[in-house]
Amino acid sequence: MTVSVRDLTKKYGSKVAVDHLTFDVRPGVVTGFLGPNGSGKSTTMRCMLGLDRPDGGEVSFDGKRFRDLPTPLHQVGALLDASYVHPARTARNHLRWLAVSNGLPTKRADEVLEMVGLTNVAKGRPKKFSLGMKQRLGLASVLLGDPQVVILDEPANGLDPEGIRWIRDVLVHLAGQGRAVLVSSHQLSEMALMADDLVVIGQGRLIEQGTVDQFVSRYALTWVRVVSPQASALAPAVEAGGARLEWTGPDSFDAHGVGSAEIGELAARQGVVLHELSPQTGSLEDAFLKATASVQEYTTHLEVTASNDGNTGGAA
Amino acid sequence: MNVLRAEWLKWRTVRMHWLLLGIAIALPIVVSILTAIFRNDGAVERGSVYELVLGTSYVTAILSGVAAAVVTSGEYGHLTIRPTFAAMPRRGAVLAAKAVLTIAIGVVTQFIVLEVSTNASFAILGSRDILSSVSSANARPAMIGSIAFVALLALIGHALGALFRSAPLSITTIILWPLLVEGIVGALLFAITKDEQMMEWLPFRAGFEMLSYSSWQMPEGGMVMEEGLTRLQASLYFGAVSVGLTLLASVVASRRDS
Numbered sequence: 140m141t142v143s144v145r146d147l148t149k150k151y152g153s154k155v156a157v158d159h160l161t162f163d164v165r166p167g168v169v170t171g172f173l174g175p176n177g178s179g180k181s182t183t184m185r186c187m188l189g190l191d192r193p194d195g196g197e198v199s200f201d202g203k204r205f206r207d208l209p210t211p212l213h214q215v216g217a218l219l220d221a222s223y224v225h226p227a228r229t230a231r232n233h234l235r236w237l238a239v240s241n242g243l244p245t246k247r248a249d250e251v252l253e254m255v256g257l258t259n260v261a262k263g264r265p266k267k268f269s270l271g272m273k274q275r276l277g278l279a280s281v282l283l284g285d286p287q288v289v290i291l292d293e294p295a296n297g298l299d300p301e302g303i304r305w306i307r308d309v310l311v312h313l314a315g316q317g318r319a320v321l322v323s324s325h326q327l328s329e330m331a332l333m334a335d336d337l338v339v340i341g342q343g344r345l346i347e348q349g350t351v352d353q354f355v356s357r358y359a360l361t362w363v364r365v366v367s368p369q370a371s372a373l374a375p376a377v378e379a380g381g382a383r384l385e386w387t388g389p390d391s392f393d394a395h396g397v398g399s400a401e402i403g404e405l406a407a408r409q410g411v412v413l414h415e416l417s418p419q420t421g422s423l424e425d426a427f428l429k430a431t432a433s434v435q436e437y438t439t440h441l442e443v444t445a446s447n448d449g450n451t452g453g454a455a
Numbered sequence: 456m457n458v459l460r461a462e463w464l465k466w467r468t469v470r471m472h473w474l475l476l477g478i479a480i481a482l483p484i485v486v487s488i489l490t491a492i493f494r495n496d497g498a499v500e501r502g503s504v505y506e507l508v509l510g511t512s513y514v515t516a517i518l519s520g521v522a523a524a525v526v527t528s529g530e531y532g533h534l535t536i537r538p539t540f541a542a543m544p545r546r547g548a549v550l551a552a553k554a555v556l557t558i559a560i561g562v563v564t565q566f567i568v569l570e571v572s573t574n575a576s577f578a579i580l581g582s583r584d585i586l587s588s589v590s591s592a593n594a595r596p597a598m599i600g601s602i603a604f605v606a607l608l609a610l611i612g613h614a615l616g617a618l619f620r621s622a623p624l625s626i627t628t629i630i631l632w633p634l635l636v637e638g639i640v641g642a643l644l645f646a647i648t649k650d651e652q653m654m655e656w657l658p659f660r661a662g663f664e665m666l667s668y669s670s671w672q673m674p675e676g677g678m679v680m681e682e683g684l685t686r687l688q689a690s691l692y693f694g695a696v697s698v699g700l701t702l703l704a705s706v707v708a709s710r711r712d713s
Contacts, residue, residue: 188541191712206544217541223534225469232468240461240542280538 140166140214140287142319146196149182156182158343159196164321166287169314171334172323175431179343180323181219184292188217200288212241212284219292221273226266230257230276237280251279270297278309289313291322295329307333331423339427341434351423358430359421363399366391366415373411377402393419458543462552472526476560479518480567483511487572491579498587499580505594508572509668512601515568517630519605520612523557524625527616536713546709550617554701557613561606569598600665600686607662607697617704633659655683658696664689
């Protein structure tokens with residue numbers, strides 16, 4: 140099942156939260172949904188599920204509007220916020236009413252509780268749950284109808300490292316089964332590990348949609364790391380070729396604007412011994428920060444002092 | 456049908472709902488029983504027992520309205536309305552299921568209150584040999600009217616919960632509307648129009664006619680009603696107000712962001 144978002148627009152008064160947003164979520168892959176705080180990710184997801192009424196555009200699930208799905212839990216499992224549970228209703232009963240609403244047998248509640256490891260607290264009330272337990276309960280509700288589309292808004296919030304890894308494995312597994320998975324997160328290192336596609340938005344507008352590799356190669360810096368006992372002898376020749384150098388140690392530098400093959404050939408011609416010659420690419424985080432630098436909703440102008448080396452830098 | 460089943464499952468799996476229902480049932484029954492136990496004014500006619508029981512219906516009605524308001528506004532307060540609408544996107548069906556459930560619970564609640572209160576009162580008074588054998592006016596229409604009144608007031612509580620999405624505001628409204636607001640509006644209406652008949656059209660004033668009862672019996676067995684709306688007219692009018700408010704709440708809740 141493919142999810143198509145077309146020209147989606149949502150306004151709150153004069154503020155445009157989602158601005159003519161268009162993207163697709165393909166089956167069989169994890170699609171990361173990225174954007175700075177206040178960029179419209181959660182609003183987009185609520186509009187996708189018919190919870191907020193868009194001012195324009197449409198969202199379809201294999202051509203059908205969400206509200207036209209007779210038993211949506213069979214097609215779309217969504218977790219927008221783990222706190223959307225009645226604090227006094229047991230975990231099991233929370234899942235049972237969801238199951239009944241879509242014609243699922245109530246025993247399905249016990250099955251998904253086991254899947255997420257909450258069987259022991261099935262009769263517990265969410266008001267006593269940790270955020271991580273609530274996230275697991277939320278994921279259980281997502282899995283209830285064995286849906287073809289999974290939509291999750293920051294599912295790793297509040298999870299410990301084991302939980303984060305678990306949710307990553309679950310999402311990759313679900314995508315591997317051919318499901319379309321859309322997941323938003325601010326944990327970019329996690330996103331880099333699990334996402335295949337990315338949808339990046341800022342101030343409600345689409346910045347980029349494509350694969351993670353495409354995004355990183357487009358926005359992140361690339362350079363070549365050179366480590367050599369004769370680095371100072373090699374450096375002038377590299378600079379003469381148009382590269383910009385950043386010294387990272389007495390025997391090493393990073394060369395920007397030149398390829399590793401060119402440096403290797405220069406080193407060979409000069410008889411310079413190389414201990415390392417490796418192409419480097421910036422992280423997804425670097426790419427994200429560069430791509431969204433102009434659309435950050437909330438920025439700080441405080442100077443942050445590094446505690447270990449006394450260096451200072453501006454935080455944005 | 457799945458929507459109704461889901462809403463019933465949601466209702467019955469929260470202890471607070473049962474607590475409110477228990478209070479709505481127990482309070483008038485306790486009042487009736489204590490009155491029967493401690494009554495000490497000679498022979499008691501059956502009609503005065505009905506008067507007391509029907510009088511306490513107002514308590515049941517208000518508590519049922521409060522419970523319905525808590526249930527519906529609680530969905531918004533806890534934001535469980537979002538998974539609800541994500542699982543059942545046809546909002547009209549969800550709100551209709553909640554309304555049906557509210558009415559059904561109101562009917563059952565008042566039926567239990569009436570049955571237990573009257574039978575217990577008669578049993579206690581009978582055991583004390585102070586229950587008069589003189590027959591009273593037929594209380595059945597007022598009994599049926601009181602059941603409908605409780606159900607409709609619960610429906611109003613549900614509608615206010617869906618409209619305001621706030622438990623305190625919904626509860627305050629359902630308590631103050633009949634007790635305070637209609638009194639003030641009625642006084643203003645009278646001051647402006649000098650016409651007492653106008654006040655009969657205040658919703659709760661009309662609603663109270665549904666359960667009005669006098670033990671005084673006419674020779675032909677008919678009821679004496681004050682000038683104004685008959686029980687049937689009052690029932691239809693109060694019912695129309697309740698249903699209208701519910702429809703308004705459904706339309707508003709269906710159109711706005713959840």
